[in-house]
Amino acid sequence: MPLPVRDVAGILTDNLRLRGSVLPVSPRRATAWARDLELPRGGETVLYTGLMYQLVPYIERLVDLELRLGDSRLARLSRLARRANTVVNGAGLVAHPSATERAEYDRIPANVARLLQRAGVEFGYLYEDDLYSGALAYDLGADEVVAAHARRVAALLRRHGVREAITIDPHTTTMLRTVYPKLVDDFDVRVRSYLEVLAERGLPVEAPLSGEVVVHDSCVYARYEGVVEEPRVLLAAAGLTLLEPDHARDRTWCCGGPAESVYPAKAAAVAAERVAQLRAAGPDCVTMCPLCLINLRKAADDTLAVRDISDYLLEATGSSPS
Amino acid sequence: MTAVVSRQLADELSRLGEFDAEACMNCGVCTAICPLGIDLLPRRLFRHVLLGLDERVRDEEEAVLSCLLCRACETSCPGGVHITENVRLLRRHLLEEAS
Numbered sequence: 001m002p003l004p005v006r007d008v009a010g011i012l013t014d015n016l017r018l019r020g021s022v023l024p025v026s027p028r029r030a031t032a033w034a035r036d037l038e039l040p041r042g043g044e045t046v047l048y049t050g051l052m053y054q055l056v057p058y059i060e061r062l063v064d065l066e067l068r069l070g071d072s073r074l075a076r077l078s079r080l081a082r083r084a085n086t087v088v089n090g091a092g093l094v095a096h097p098s099a100t101e102r103a104e105y106d107r108i109p110a111n112v113a114r115l116l117q118r119a120g121v122e123f124g125y126l127y128e129d130d131l132y133s134g135a136l137a138y139d140l141g142a143d144e145v146v147a148a149h150a151r152r153v154a155a156l157l158r159r160h161g162v163r164e165a166i167t168i169d170p171h172t173t174t175m176l177r178t179v180y181p182k183l184v185d186d187f188d189v190r191v192r193s194y195l196e197v198l199a200e201r202g203l204p205v206e207a208p209l210s211g212e213v214v215v216h217d218s219c220v221y222a223r224y225e226g227v228v229e230e231p232r233v234l235l236a237a238a239g240l241t242l243l244e245p246d247h248a249r250d251r252t253w254c255c256g257g258p259a260e261s262v263y264p265a266k267a268a269a270v271a272a273e274r275v276a277q278l279r280a281a282g283p284d285c286v287t288m289c290p291l292c293l294i295n296l297r298k299a300a301d302d303t304l305a306v307r308d309i310s311d312y313l314l315e316a317t318g319s320s321p322s
Numbered sequence: 323m324t325a326v327v328s329r330q331l332a333d334e335l336s337r338l339g340e341f342d343a344e345a346c347m348n349c350g351v352c353t354a355i356c357p358l359g360i361d362l363l364p365r366r367l368f369r370h371v372l373l374g375l376d377e378r379v380r381d382e383e384e385a386v387l388s389c390l391l392c393r394a395c396e397t398s399c400p401g402g403v404h405i406t407e408n409v410r411l412l413r414r415h416l417l418e419e420a421s
Contacts, residue, residue: 142414219392223393223394270357
């Protein structure tokens with residue numbers, strides 16, 4: 001029996017419409033990473049995480065559940081699950097990552113905030129108004145629901161007087177920078193990835209690193225947003241020697257992540273192929289997207305070390321990663 | 323099988339967004355480069371749309387929905403077809419009732 005893609009897509013879209021995220025997580029949990037950083041609330045320039053990194057452990061729990069149930073049992077349950085989910089936050093009830101799993105991905109927005117502070121960038125944070133961008137629902141073609149959500153995000157940014165949003169992942173970057181202007185009239189917030197901001201400012205290197213890393217480009221950064229040189233400039237400034245795998249820069253090879261929520265087995269096969277390409281270039285790989293990070297890590301086992309770029313950059317500034 | 327050629331499906335997709343499958347030259351670069359190894363996407367699929375063969379499109383739902391939208395095909399497309407946006411619009415067509 002085929003996977004009940006319609007119901008899975010429907011649940012994700014219902015969640016965005018009803019709860020503001022494809023996978024609802026409480027604002028307390030989603031902003032836990034900022035608790036000890038004392039970031040000012042709001043401001044003309046804000047760090048906008050879009051919750052992608054924070055959602056990764058929750059998505060993983062749901063995918064684990066899909067795989068455990070198997071296609072046929074899931075198909076029988078999915079129709080009922082979708083109906084129930086409109087009343088009760090079903091995804092929130094079944095997705096319970098451990099504190100350790102949450103902390104591993106909450107570290108990344110904290111890394112980015114500390115990097116921006118070290119580079120002298122003045123910025124605030126929107127806390128509970130830092131909302132998911134709608135990326136997955138947009139990929140599924142739920143344009144009306146995403147447009148309504150985008151208008152809500154735009155209104156929040158306007159209310160806070162935000163003129164520039166600094167993003168931390170490629171999917172949120174392309175949604176806010178390229179998609180929102182098509183969906184929201186007069187959306188004029190300047191949107192830049194923190195990699196672009198840091199590359200322009202210069203990385204304040206106080207503890208240069210050594211060694212080699214294999215660069216895995218994000219499809220969305222490289223082919224949607226043209227962010228190719230910035231990570232290389234920053235990693236080189238950090239002292240690292242860059243290795244390019246087969247399929248690099250705008251010819252990069254997908255990690256499989258975008259297929260994971262509805263076709264996890266296909267996603268795993270693509271990730272395994274990419275891991276082989278990366279491993280052939282070297283044993284240490286750097287990523288710049290939460291989906292790449294989790295998918296390549298799962299496929300790599302202990303054959304390839306996969307780290308987020310923010311870990312390397314923060315270390316080079318003389319700080320320990322969060 | 324008798325195929326009744328119709329513009330209706332292509333017109334409907336064009337109303338949803340910038341659907342430009344007509345620019346596809348059917349060269350096959352996209353299928354050669356696909357990380358998922360999808361041999362259907364997008365050239366045959368686009369032909370089905372342009373011929374109005376909605377049932378054929380619906381038969382290929384898994385290929386449409388599992389596409390990674392990674393743009394590897396689009397970067398190499400000699401016709402400059404907006405392949406990923408076309409696929410996204412096809413998802414919208416297929417999942418209309420789901421959203």
